[in-house]
Each structure stands twice: as C-alpha cells, then as structure tokens.
Amino acid sequence: MLKKTLLDACKAGAAEILRFYNRDFKVSNKEGINNLVTEADHASEAAIINVIKSNFPTHQILSEEVGELKQESSYKWIIDPIDGTINFAHGIPLNCISIAIEHQQEITMAAVYNPHLNEMFFAEKSKGATLNDQPISVSEQTQTIKACLVTGFPYTYINLPNGPLEIFERFIRKGVPVRRLGSAAIDLCWVACGRFDGFYEHKLEAWDSAAGYLIVEEAGGKVTDFNGAKFSPYQHRVLATNGKIHNEMLGVINNTIELQ
Secondary structure: OHHHHHHHHHHHHHHHHHHHOOOOOOEEEOOOOOOEEEHHHHHHHHHHHHHHHHHOOOOEEEEOOOEEEOOOOOEEEEEEEEEOHHHHHOOOOOOEEEEEEEEOOEEEEEEEEEOOOOEEEEEEOOOOEEEOOEEOOOOOOOOHHHOOEEEOOOOOOOOOOOOHHHHHHHHHOOOOOEEOOOOHHHHHHHHHOOOOOEEEEOOOOHHHHHHHHHHHHHOOOEEEOOOOOEOOOOOOOEEEEOOOOHHHHHHHHOOOOOOO
C-alpha cells in the first residue's frame, strides 16, 4: 500500500505539472533571489498531499511549500512537488516530483518522476533501485579525471571560501566535464543509473535530496556529506558517486589532493 500510494502521489502531481507546462501561470518569488514558486508548484503539492492523506491520514508530511505537517506517527513523507522550478518556469523539461518516505528516522522508500521524459525512478531500502521497473546501477568509472560530473550552484553564499565556484574550477581546469541540470533530484537519479559518475552540491534541503539519496544507495552508489560522514537529508552538503571515485572527489572538494 505504501508503494502504490507513493507512485499514485507522483502521478497525481505529474498531472498538474503537465497541465500547467508551457502555459500561462502565476509566478512569485520567495525569500532570496531567483527563489521561485509557481501556481503549478502549489497545485502539484495539493494533489500529492491529497493522495497521501486519503490513504495515510495520520502520517507526517514535510513539503517544500507548506512546510511541516506534524502528527504522532513514525512515518514522514518528504515532498518536493516540482524540483527544478526555474527550469519548469522557463519551459525546460528537466524538472520532477521527488517524494521520500521516512520511517523511524530512516529513508525507506523513494520515487522521483520526470513526467516530461516519462522516467519513474524508484527505490526501497535493501531491495534495489529501478527506472521504469527495470533495475539500475551506478557506473563503473574508477578515475575522476575521466568522469562526467554534475553539480548545482546555490543562489546564496556562492563566493564563500572553498565554495561552489572554487570547487567547480578545480574540476574544470583539469578538463573534467561538469554539468548543471537545475534539478538535484534528477542529478542524483542520473548518478544512480550511470549517466553521471558523481554529483556534489553545497546547499540542499531535505525535499531536494531525500528521495535521490536512497535511489543512489540502492543502485550501488555512495552518498556522504563533504567530510565523508554518513549522509542525512537534514544537512545541506551532499556528495553522491558510484563509490569508486568517492574518496578522490572528497579530496578535490576539500582541496587536499589535485587531480592527475
């Protein structure tokens, strides 16, 4: 029942995304520069929460737009109704719904759905990860210098020492291709299915990373913070890789090694 509700919630949100996509809709700005929220975000979120509440009315919810809806339950649904809102607002089809289920403070099930490409990523703890019901796994690349990476840039504190621009420069000056898609959930899933070898970002919220984090791990990858410690979606920094280039990427991020 949990899995069915999760997938149904993704599809309900997706219907709203497609209903608004490339049409006129209201756009407003939250706190900070380029922190957009659209009419579609709210519609997707409402549709997702309606499906969840219809099946599990006592479960807790943490969602990007409505915040935390607390209840006495060991289950929490962590929702991003549109991850990649700026892409969506500009008609770029790299955006998705990201939903994770946390049980007793552990992420146990997750789905990320890009309705534009009709790609549904799913994972359940200790049961592997799939893309459209087919098993997926991370890449076999063993050298960062030969890897294809992906990252994102926060709109705040970008010029901090050892910040996003400095780390980006360390990779690209060595000729490593580093992409930026504009959706952390998609970035993580594309690491999980081997399209990218590694992903790092400085400032994510739980709704950005909770689902993709489980999908990467269940696809055989590794996810930590920038210190190499066990990852928690409730801290901001994430490094997700195929596992084989993880330590080398940590060294570059922390400026303790130089790529050769």
